[in-house]
Amino acid sequence: MNKLLGAVATIALLAVADQAHAARDYVWAAGSSTVFPFSTRVAENFSKKTGKKSPKxxxxxxxxxxKMFCGGAGEQFPDIANASRPMKKSEFLACQxxxxxxxxxxxxxxxxxxxASDKKSPDYNFKLExxxxxLADQSAKGTATVKNPYKTWKDVNGALPANRILVYGPPPTSGTRDAFVExxxxxxxxxxxxLAALKKSDEKKFKATVSPMRTDGGWVDAGENDNAIVGTIEKTxxxxxxxxxxxxxxxxxxxxGAAVNGVKPTAAAIASGQYPxxxxxxxxVKKSQVGVTPGLKDFVAEFVSDSATGRxxxxxxxxxxxxxxxxxxxMKAKAGAMPAMGAPKE
Known part of the structure; x- marks a missing residue:
């Protein structure tokens, strides 16, 4: 009798374990707010074409x-990380x-x-500097850096509008923020x-000096929802x-959109690299999840298809x-062969 009960218990445990392993029957992608609308559209088309459950x-x-992607292997972690910048070496090592x-x-x-600004605002043509x-916490004044003293854009340069400096942007967790800082x-x-001389002599100190955004209200972390930022600048x-x-x-x-270094943000200027x-x-993508998460390879194939990301x-x-x-x-060939990447340089 005890043997029978033990066998039943073992079968039950195996069934639970198997059920836990197969608990997720959909693709899961997490990350960039910029990639989010693209990934969502691919998910919709993937679901329509395959009849499979729509990816999360x-x-x-x-x-x-x-960070979530690199938390571990298995169904409790995303299969895909969406990113608006390359993976960092520290993130790659955390994954490993x-x-x-x-x-x-x-x-x-x-x-x-x-x-960007509201349509009623004056036109801006910024130089990178x-x-x-x-927007820097420690800004340049003369030949030194000081706590940012500039209140209006005209204070920064006489050719800019005399509007107060108030910019709503993404938080530190955002790839858009990382890319904007760089x-x-x-x-x-x-x-x-x-500052160019400092970068040449001590790049680490240079980054620590110029990268932090001002915290006195000139720059406002507005969350990951870019549509919310659009609404905010319309109302402010x-x-x-x-x-x-x-x-x-x-x-x-x-x-x-404002011009930067005299170049307006257009599709052609971005594709050519002319827009700064x-x-x-x-x-x-986690290669280990291909064949485990139903539809993962098909979802990636849809992402790189001519009908999705092609011209x-x-x-x-x-x-x-x-x-x-x-x-x-x-990239289509990569999606088919799934070669593992090496460690990033930095």
Whole structure:
């Protein structure tokens, strides 16, 4: 009798374990708010084409999504991390430590970071160094850095409008924030001779000096919802907002983008790299989950298909800037072969 009860208990435990293993019958992607609308659209099309359950897409910011992705293998962690910047070496190593070994990096297209305003606001034409000077916690004045003293954009440069400096942008967990810091803040500071010299002599100190955003109200962390930032700048006279190009294109009747270094944010200028605040977008895939999570490989194939991320694809209509055809072909091949990436350089 005891043997029989023991056998029944064992079978029950195995059934529970098997059920837990197969608990998730859908693809799960988490991360960048910029990639979110693209990933959501791919999920809709994937579900329609295959009849499979629609993937779960979460907007947590690039850093938050990669952290969750790197939490471990198995169904309780996302299969895909959406990212609006490349994975960092520290994140890659955290993944490895948690047992997430075979990560596949796939570039899906380009995006630009825009500095946008309400249609009624004056036109802005920023130089990179002016964005740094207006928004940094420690700004340049003369040949030294000081606690940011500038109250209006005209204080930064006489050619800019006399509006107060008030910019709503993404929080530190966002890939858009990371990219803006690298391209605008560090890029702008590099144009100022004494800071360029600091970068050359001590890059770590340079980054620590110029990267932090001002905390006196000139820059406001506005969360991961870029649509909310669009709404805020519409309601707040003379406020500016920082977000991905797709949100500008989607709301072109309500807002406008500032020129940077004389270049307006357009699809052509972003794809060519002429627009200074241009970046690449990625998805990171757990190879170990292919064949385990139903539909994962098909979902990735849909993401890199000609109809989605190819020229004229449905994501281009959403604001994604397509890759050059040869690079797009390479990404399709990657999605098929699933080669694991190596450790990033930094």
């Amino acid at each position: 897409i979460e907007s947590l910011g690039t850093g938050g999504g990669i 430590k948690a047992g997430v070994k075979d990560i596949v990096e796939i570039k899906i297209g380009f995006d630009g970071i825009v500095v 002016q964005l740094y000077m207006g 391209l605008a803040m560090e890029g702008g500071a590099s144009k100022i001779p004494f 006279p003379n406020a500016l907002g920082v977000f991905g190009y797709s949100f500008l294109e989607e709301n072109a009747s309500r807002i406008k 605040l241009s970046r690449s977008l990625y998805i990171y 004229g694809g449905y994501l281009q209509g959403r604001g994604l800037i397509p890759l050059p055809p040869a690079v797009h072909a390479q």
